[in-house]
Amino acid sequence: MLKLAKLFIIRNHQLSITVLIMKLPDYIDAVSGTFVDFVVVSSSSSERLRFFELPAVDPTPEWIQTQKSRIREFLISHRGGVKLAGFVVDMLCTPLMDVAEEFGIPSYVFFTSPTAFLGLIYAYPVPPNILPMVLVDRDTWLGRFLNFARGYRKAKRIINNTFAELEVYALDAYNSNNTSRSEHDPLPPIYPIGPLFKPIKIVVGVRGGRNNKLAGRTATNSVVLLCFGSQGSLPTDQVKEIAIALDNIGCRFLWSLRCPPQSNNAQFPGEYTSYSEILPEGFLNRIEKKG
Numbered sequence: 001m002l003k004l005a006k007l008f009i010i011r012n013h014q015l016s017i018t019v020l021i022m023k024l025p026d027y028i029d030a031v032s033g034t035f036v037d038f039v040v041v042s043s044s045s046s047e048r049l050r051f052f053e054l055p056a057v058d059p060t061p062e063w064i065q066t067q068k069s070r071i072r073e074f075l076i077s078h079r080g081g082v083k084l085a086g087f088v089v090d091m092l093c094t095p096l097m098d099v100a101e102e103f104g105i106p107s108y109v110f111f112t113s114p115t116a117f118l119g120l121i122y123a124y125p126v127p128p129n130i131l132p133m134v135l136v137d138r139d140t141w142l143g144r145f146l147n148f149a150r151g152y153r154k155a156k157r158i159i160n161n162t163f164a165e166l167e168v169y170a171l172d173a174y175n176s177n178n179t180s181r182s183e184h185d186p187l188p189p190i191y192p193i194g195p196l197f198k199p200i201k202i203v204v205g206v207r208g209g210r211n212n213k214l215a216g217r218t219a220t221n222s223v224v225l226l227c228f229g230s231q232g233s234l235p236t237d238q239v240k241e242i243a244i245a246l247d248n249i250g251c252r253f254l255w256s257l258r259c260p261p262q263s264n265n266a267q268f269p270g271e272y273t274s275y276s277e278i279l280p281e282g283f284l285n286r287i288e289k290k291g
Contacts, residue, residue: 001090001110002039003196004159009048015085016048020074022067022093023056064095064148071099079103088159094151106156115162115190116170121149122187123177152188161194224253233260233269236278243279246291253291 005017021040023033040051054070057063075084087100088108097107111118152158164171174190226242228234234242239257246253257278258269272278 001088002043004088004110004161004193005049006043006046007193007196009046013048016050016082018050018052018078020071021051021053023053064093068096068099071096072102075099075103086156089155092145092148094148094154097151097154101154107154108157108159109152109155109188110159110161111152112161114170115160115167115174115192118158118160118190119170119174119177121146153186155188157191158188159191159193161196162192163194164192166194167192222252224251226253227256228258233258235260239278240280243283247280247283247286250290253287255291 002019005019009015009017021036023036043049043051052074054067054074057066084103084105086108087097087105088110089096089100091109091111091113094109100107162171171190171192174187177187224246242255246255257272257275259272259278260269275284
């Protein structure tokens with residue numbers, strides 16, 4: 001979202017943007033809060049890009065709804081003589097578009113996943129009973145995500161972090177399907193504005209230094225990277241299977257390994273206190289100079 005905001009103020013010097021921040025308590029997500037603080041500090045040089053941190057609340061499956069009153073108060077107190085051109089919400093914050101509608105402000109959804117996934121949300125290509133359970137079980141996080149996705153229809157546009165050359169088929173399929181249903185049940189048009197990324201210099205600690213040394217002393221393109229996203233985690237049996245495979249292959253690797261949430265009650269992956277509790281016996285010693 002921050003990269004999108006920076007893109008807007010670079011492209012249009014008449015725009016000013018305020019980013020509303022909703023943090024999760026550390027006991028739920030101990031990683032993203034620190035990262036958000038770093039991003040805010042590193043982006044505070046522009047007067048046209050401001051940040052406002054909403055009061056923290058204990059999250060529940062309806063915790064986005066609880067922020068409506070706070071955002072309403074913010075809009076009332078900060079409107080002044082400024083014309084609000086739009087309200088851009090994260091793909092998981094669509095209930096907040098109701099507040100924008102109260103003020104007559106057009107809403108846009110910032111969708112960071114591929115267009116192909118967006119298409120899957122609205123049109124299952126196969127019977128639901130043969131899809132992975134995580135897609136159809138409404139008690140999972142993805143099941144809750146599908147509830148948020150229903151709100152996309154209220155948006156004026158969907159801003160998608162993709163580009164046409166990458167997802168030709170998915171974008172054509174979405175647009176064709178939207179044309180055929182435009183009269184009775186239209187979906188918002190897509191703005192493919194990606195890819196949004198900017199190489200940055202990352203300062204790392206002791207563990208990061210070891211990773212840098214590993215990458216530096218190996219041949220080009222010879223290090224396997226295992227990373228399942230900032231909120232990705234695997235169950236114990238799959239972690240051990242991957243470890244056994246890496247051990248048997250003997251390749252050099254970098255592995256971002258995170259602990260699964262302890263429950264499904266609005267928790268996110270965390271950090272292991274000790275990798276030895278999850279990896280096969282002797283694995284860390286055997287891969288000391290390889291991973």
